[in-house]
Amino acid sequence: MTPLHLGVDFALRSGDNSIVKLLLEFNADCSAADDAGKLPFDYIPTTGFEHEQLRQLTHTNVEEPARNNNNHDHGDSEGTQAQIMDNNNHDHVDSEGTQAQIMDQEPRNNIHDDSDAKQAKMDALDEELSKIVGLRDLKQQLRKLAKGVLLDKKRRATGINLGPRKKPHMAFLGNPGTGKTTVARILGKLLHSVGVLSSDTVIEVRRTDLVGEFIGHTGPKTRKKIEEAMGGILFIDEVYQLAPARSGSSRVDFGVEALEEIMSVLEDGDLVVIFAGYNEPMKQVFSSNEGFCRRVTHHFKFEDYSTQDLAELLTLKMTRQDEMSRLYGFKLDKGCTLDAVVSVMEKNSNEQLRNKMNGGLVDHMLNNARENLDSRLTFDSKGDDLFTIRLVDLEAGLQHVSQQAVKVWLGDKQTNILNLQLL
Template sequence: MDEMKRKMDDFDLELSTIVGLEELKVQLRKWTKGTIMDEKRRAICVDLGRRKLPHMAFLGNPGTGKTTVARILGKMLSSIGILSSDKVIEVQRTDLVGQYVGETGPKTRKKIREAKGGILFVDEAYRLAPITSGQHTEYGVEALEEIMSAMEDDDLLVIFAGYSEPMKRVFSSNEGFCRRVACYFQFDNFSCRELAEMLLIKMSKQGKRSRMSGFKLGSCCSVESVASVIERRTSEKVRNRINGSLVDHMLNNAKDNLDLRLDFEASGDELFTITLPDLETGLDQLARLDLD
């Protein structure tokens, strides 16, 4: 099998493990195939000019899989030699911006050096260009300018991530941003059914270190029944604010409810079986949180 085709197949396989995001997957596959084909052209000595790293913006709400996709891209770009490492260094404003004059530059450059060879993933990037003015705002702009300068490096890919609307401030705050950032990907919110699919997949693939290791879902917990519970017990606003994180909250709360309802004589499967009412109670606890 052609090596490039194998690498594309590996990328497809990684993407297939992600629930939902179908339109995004089409975009990513098209972009990835183009990138791999260009590398094949270079391999037969076709001069395509200087290779420019495809710095990116990932736009969407929290919990929509942005970090997961960044890790998959890191593996793919490393496998075809565009990056020398598949590491992804995640940073937020607090990792880059200092409290005092002279701190921000060194802090930001340290993270850039740490990410060299791989991906620098700047989460909530809009916080580097806040609405209000003041000294701390200038520190954020300083960090952004340091990152912009580092984007000329041949062995560092930068991904800026955050809510779609606030990210427009980042786009407009630095005139070089749109020149350097080549790819924009939109991450949509997950549907109730997709969240239910995530929950069932998560329960079927629990690692030994997971809090849910050894636990299972009751026979009534089908994708359809869990999706119905999610739709009835949560608002669209709550779902869109946390997306995939809802699954972890739901399961952790459901496990707590299981512990609460069992008596000390419980034994066998009942000690490890999470039922649909447990999941409902778990969502009720989540719905009471003030997410405004």
Template sequence: MKGAMEELDLELSKIIGLEELKMKLRQWAKGMLLDQNRRAPHMAFLGSSGAGKTTIARIIGKLISSVGVQYPTRVTEVQPTDLVSQHSNQTRLKTRKKIQDVWGGILLVDEAHRLSPSDTAGNYVTYGEEALDEIMYAIEEGGVLVIFAGCTEPMKRVFSSNKGFCRLVTHFFQFNDLSCMELAEMLLLKLSKQDERSRVFGLRLGSGCSVDAVASVIERKTSERMRSRMNGDLVDHMVNNGRDNLDLRLGLEAKGDELLTITLADLEAGFDQLVLRLSVSRRGRVGKSN
């Protein structure tokens, strides 16, 4: 149990922000570990896009799996597209088959809000309710642990569309939006610990890119609404667009450190590109609706 808690603490320490939520998760995990015969609860992780729901759901699923609390097998992650078919009754069969494949284990349903009667754009999601019904039936049977991760407001439609949801899913964790400072910390961490598959692998931030300076850029260049909609996704766009601006401003004769250094000005220009792209996208959607 001690090793499991230490592993949980280590994984949670890698995540920027969400301190209150992480404290609640530690309390929940400790209670579960103190009684390993206790049935692990079905959970819903709620928050805006990019707030860290899927990442923490994976960590919690791994914890439950590692200590063998009721569900000792690995975590299987699905999207609504893995469950929903374009034809009536086929969705039930498709979802049932997926549940059978993970029976006795943990099912992580990512983007679960897309199983609601309407998606975030107000479009009806055909047969999503059938998939949800099958999942609820499996929960009643007790052969699978389900963790739902979805955006807060659309998930409320999921709650109301299925009478058994709030009775069977007993633990709800709310993910607050990340602050400008937390987003800046996330950006610096992303550049310091890079994945070799990343577009920015090998690049680094210039000396002017302190946490305070980057946080100031984020606060000036984005609105609260934009940060709430994107959260951590904002960092990915900021870094990739910053790299694009670095390429744009360098001459072909560039060499050495200048080839590898993203400056604060690059990050600012990257935000300008993102804001412009989002503005064009919104105008396009308005045009189509007209």
């Protein structure tokens, strides 16, 4: 698109024609088509009094389409219009006749009125959400948000000036390994793709990234991170570490200053902030700032993974591998069905271990499974055998994780934590 196309788009959404007027004042070319072959005028609805001035501005300045003929004498706007219509074998000379002819045409497609493109965005969103295990409520809320944003674009394309949507600031509550950071990274792409954010950047921070050691250091340090995240997502992990110290403490805590700095940009800042942490400690954050619950309207609880969830996560990791993954190029044997992996999970781990490690259990299990595969193979092995992880490898990998966990926890004399049969 040309700047004038974008100016018309802005005018349709905002009702403000000043950008179009300014561009025309500096001789913006109304006859320049976009990649779809459309002029700026083509995107203005042909009905509605509120668009009359915009139609006149962009149409009366259209030059003759025969742009390679430089010998035409373009006179006033009335003559120019007549020339355009003559080129199309229409005998409309005055501007009134031209406007009547335009009004008789079928309504033109608006820049944003592309149903197929919008549906494609929703399909892409569903594809990304399929990479997230569980969290049905989160997925449903994201679908509603994305659909609402896309429908608002369609509404604005009709010329209605809608109020702005508030940024969907969120709180992620859950134990380690439940996918909070992974979901935040996916969210950056999703919210950018549907137009909620202008960037897919996700800046991940903790207390040490925000809080300074001395008075006067925390504010600038926090503002720097906020500026880095502008247009995208600021993901604050273990945010409860910024909450005020419990009553009775005399120590100076600069975390409060950092939290207040972040809260100050929630209303008008061009970013989405995600506050993440354990369930119970997060309650302290909610109660420490009276504006928190008012500004952070989306709360999502990341439940501990069930054996079914862990089996699905394992399958996803093996079928949608990143090139940087240690398991890139490896695959699961056909015998590693979802039910078979669930059975291995239930047999070789207990609930306490699963809840303590969650998704981390799958990562350790797969890494150990690869090592078990290496120990099974010989240098005479060839073909798929070199790359195929079997059920026996998964079982050995999980047993190793369980045994190591027991050793660590027994070292802490927490003998009642795990079922000793895991040994």
